[in-house]
Each structure stands twice: as structure tokens, then as C-alpha cells.
């Protein structure tokens with residue numbers, strides 16, 4: 001299958017190229033960049049030398065012809081491509097936020113008018129596999145919501161309150177240089193940001209509410225000095241006392257056949273560069289608080305890996321094709 005990656009010169013686009021070039025059923029035929037139009041990909045991303053031998057192009061959206069298109073561009077840019085791809089029935093996985101929320105909520109949170117809105121399934125396969133299977137356009141989830149929702153999903157209906165505390169690597173901010181991501185400001189440091197109103201909160205709230213949960217959901221992210229990875233601690237305050245055995249059964253049951261969920265002590269290094277989400281939990285004495293912790297690689301299960309997982313589903317491939325490899329842990 002021919003694959004086009006729009007926004008290939010970015011961090012998520014780079015990881016998509018790494019995965020697509022190793023995938024047994026796909027050929028990368030188009031990798032776009034405005035700034036690097038005409039430049040060989042491997043000059044810009046030398047780790048891909050010997051694997052990707054095409055040059056970046058900057059085609060008009062109507063000239064993009066591929067079996068599957070990945071949109072790895074910022075929100076508001078993705079919608080400029082999505083309409084044409086959707087009308088032409090081209091299978092598309094959008095890594096941006098443009099189709100993750102109902103239009104009204106999106107416009108409120110992102111402060112923009114959506115110019116090409118249509119409904120798309122939320123591409124978290126562990127919760128929405130059946131809807132994804134039937135669709136040709138998938139809204140790939142945000143990085144924080146992926147780890148957060150998976151950490152609490154098995155017990156969301158028991159929760160009164162869920163407080164998410166996340167630590168993220170710097171690649172989550174993309175490859176644009178900024179004061180926040182400047183080395184001296186990140187190294188040897190931990191910075192909380194958007195303490196009470198991060199734009200991913202509404203994605204978490206919506207998905208948790210779809211799990212028959214009435215919980216109020218709260219979220220505070222922190223920037224930590226690592227390149228890849230998100231560790232999320234979910235403090236789940238329950239409506240009634242629970243037991244460890246009961247909660248263990250729920251996690252084991254919900255994730256029993258999930259190829260990318262591993263119930264084990266979460267360590268960032270165990271998932272770096274992979275599509276795995278590792279999760280563990282403990283129940284506080286008295287049974288009124290479950291502490292669940294998840295780790296993902298923000299560029300993989302949080303972006304490119306999950307996007308390829310979604311591509312596998314909509315193309316009828318084995319869901320794990322091209323994605324089953326362990327981390328290069330220390």
C-alpha cells in the first residue's frame with residue numbers, strides 16, 4: 001500500500017517514517033515538508049539513511065494520491081487537508097486534535113472555527129476497535145489522554161473523582177524551538193504547566209464519561225528532562241470502598257487480549273520507542289483510593305505507533321503488524 005505522510009519532517013512524522021519503512025505491507029511514497037521541499041529525507045533525518053530514499057515534497061492536497069494518508073501536522077492545519085481526503089474516500093489517520101472532539105467543544109477549547117468538520121471515531125483501539133474498523137478517517141488520540149484514559153478505564157465507573165498527574169518528555173512539544181523547551185530551562189528541572197486547564201482535559205473527560213462514569217476529571221502536566229515518554233499517575237477516588245482483588249480482576253479482564261497493554265511496573269525505559277502502554281495499580285488501605293500509573297512513549301503509543309495500529313485496523317492487517325518489538329532499555 002502506498003503511504004503519504006503530511007508533516008513528515010516533524011517528530012511524529014519522523015517516527016511514522018521509521019515504522020512505515022519497516023512495515024511489511026506499506027511503501028512510503030510521499031513525505032511532505034514546506035521548509036524542506038526538495039531535500040532528501042535522509043539528509044534531514046540521518047537515522048533513516050538506508051531505509052528512506054525519497055525527498056520531501058510539498059504537494060497540493062488534491063494532488064496527494066495514496067492508499068493511506070497520515071496527517072502529522074499541527075491542529076487547524078490538519079482540517080485543511082482532511083476535507084479533500086475524506087471526500088475522495090482516502091483512508092486517513094489524523095494525529096492532530098482536529099477531529100477528536102465534538103465541533104462545539106473543539107471550537108471552545110482551541111479557540112478557532114472548524115472549517116471542515118465531520119464525525120470520526122476516537123482512535124483508541126482498546127476502547128473503540130469496532131467503530132475504528134468501520135471507518136476510513138480516524139482521529140488519533142492525544143498523547144496525554146492515551147496514557148491517562150488507559151490507566152483509569154477499567155475502574156472509571158467506580159470513580160467519583162480522577163486526578164491525573166503527568167510527567168512528559170520534551171518531544172511532546174514538537175520540533176519548534178521555544179523558551180519552554182530551551183535546554184537550560186529543561187535540564188535538571190521539572191516544570192508544571194497549564195496546571196488546571198490543559199487542552200487535553202476535555203478529551204479525558206469525554207472518554208471517561210463514555211465509560212459509564214460520573215467522575216469529575218482533573219489534570220496537571222509537568223515537563224521533565226527526558227526526550228520521549230509520559231508517566232501518568234491517576235488518583236482515582238472511589239464512590240465506595242473497593243478491594244485489591246476486585247480491582248485486579250477488572251484490569252486483567254479489560255486488557256486480557258490487548259497486545260499493547262502490559263500489566264507490569266511502569267518504567268519509561270521499558271516503553272521508549274515502542275507502542276506499549278505499561279500499567280500497574282495499588283489500592284490504598286480503606287479502599288477509597290486507587291493509584292494507577294501508566295507509561296507510554298508520547299511519539300509511539302501517544303502518536304505514530306497508535307496511528308499505525310489504527311492503519312492496521314482500517315486496512316484489515318493484523319493489528320500488531322510492524323509494531324511488535326521491545327524497547328532498547330538500558
Ligand SMILES: NC(=O)C1=CN([C@@H]2O[C@H](COP(=O)(O)OP(=O)(O)OC[C@H]3O[C@@H](n4cnc5c(N)ncnc54)[C@H](OP(=O)(O)O)[C@@H]3O)[C@@H](O)[C@H]2O)C=CC1
Pocket residue numbers: 006007008009010011012013032033034035036071072073074075077095096097141142143171172173174175176298299302303
Ligand atoms: N509530539 C508529540 O508527542 C505528539 C504530537 N501529536 C500531534 O501530531 C502532530 C505533529 O506533531 P509534531 O510532530 O510533534 O510536530 P512538529 O512541530 O515536530 O512537526 C510539524 C510538522 O507539520 C508540518 N507543518 C507545520 N505547519 C504546516 C502547514 N501550515 N502546512 C503544512 N505542513 C505544516 C511541519 O513541516 P514544515 O514546517 O517542514 O513544513 C512538520 O513536518 C500535531 O498535531 C501534534 O499535536 C500528537 C500526539 C503526540
Ligand SMILES: CC(=O)N[C@@H](CCC(=O)OP(=O)(O)O)C(=O)O
Pocket residue numbers: 095096097141142143144168169170171172173221223
Ligand atoms: C511537552 C508538551 O508541550 N506537550 C504537548 C503535548 C501536546 C501534543 O502532543 O499534542 P496532541 O494534542 O496532538 O497530542 C502539550 O502539552 O501541549
